[in-house]
Amino acid sequence: MRRLILLLALLGATLIFASSGKVLAESTTPDTANERLKSTAEHTDTQQDVPVASVAEGGNERIAFSNDATGDHDVYTMRPDGSDLKNLTNSPGVDDYHVHVSPDGSQIVFERAPTAGFEADIWVMNADGSGLHKITNHPANDRHPSWHPDGERIVFMSDRDAASPWPIGDMDLYVVNAADGSGLIRLTNASGDEARPKYSPSGTKISYTKRRDTGDLSGFSIHVMDADGRNDRQITPDAMEAAGNDWSPDGNRIAFHDNFCIIRQPTCSSNIWVVKSNGKGMKQLTFDSGGAYNLEPTWSPDSRRLAFEHGADNLSMTDIYVMNTDGTGVTNVTETPTVHDFLADWGAD
16 A cells, blocks of 8 residues: 655645545535534634525636546546536646636646656646646746736746755745746745745735744744735734635635644644734634644635635545635535545636
8 A cells, every 4th residue: 555645845735645545534424524614703803794605606617626536646627516527637657736727717827746756847728628838947846836817927936046955945936927937036035935825816915825944844824925025924823833825806815724733743633714914803714623634725706615625634535625704514525535635726717
């Protein structure tokens, strides 16, 4: 039996497990999920009420994510209720993950790395899997890409200017033109790592996951800065170990998960939170414990729901779940107990 535990890009805000023969430790039906991920409760301040949505809603929206059913990690898309599953990449010997759907829903950007190595580049394809092409080509690690709202630029993290290669060297944030990878601009140059960059819907801000130089796999927090890299500020406290940030499409809130200690403490649990971009209005949405974890939230285009990955413990497979933004209506939409579904992004119509 093969058991290979990969932490993608150190700050991938998720664990990727390639194991066989291990299934979820408990039922993952919507009813039991709702019991595990109990009703919402506020941590501090207040948030506006959000209308409850049905998992069956979504029109022509699709959720993109990665899945290891073929042995490698491929990009898939599905409707928000889990139907109409499509495998868009199936390239032996490489892993595709950290997908992000373009603002108009027509393209998907992702990182591709050799299954047996770490050197990744940024790739773009049409939403149906056609037109696949590479936009960075560098011996370093280019990872965690996401689109600017104008669809013309892509921000990503890289160690291309680090003194030592990843995972030793620092990761910084860069921007390139989406069409061909030209026009490289470096946005950050600080100690530690900057990862998971996401533009605000207006394109004027970038949120990202920061890892301070702590000497171990800790020191995570969510930061927001201007799109040119200036006016950086931390919006989650150090003790939360927050990671996996994503802006709501209305621009009011950022979703994230706490306790990225899952990468070093098997019994640690991670849960989903939302916060205003100024760090106020912190609100917890899931309440798992005992090693179960919820990671990488991504907003629906109408800001009414969140998709995220859930695992019953740090050795189990993960599925993609959907819930309302008040924490209710938790539903497992992939239900694949023998493979990993992870790192989702909810695209527009």
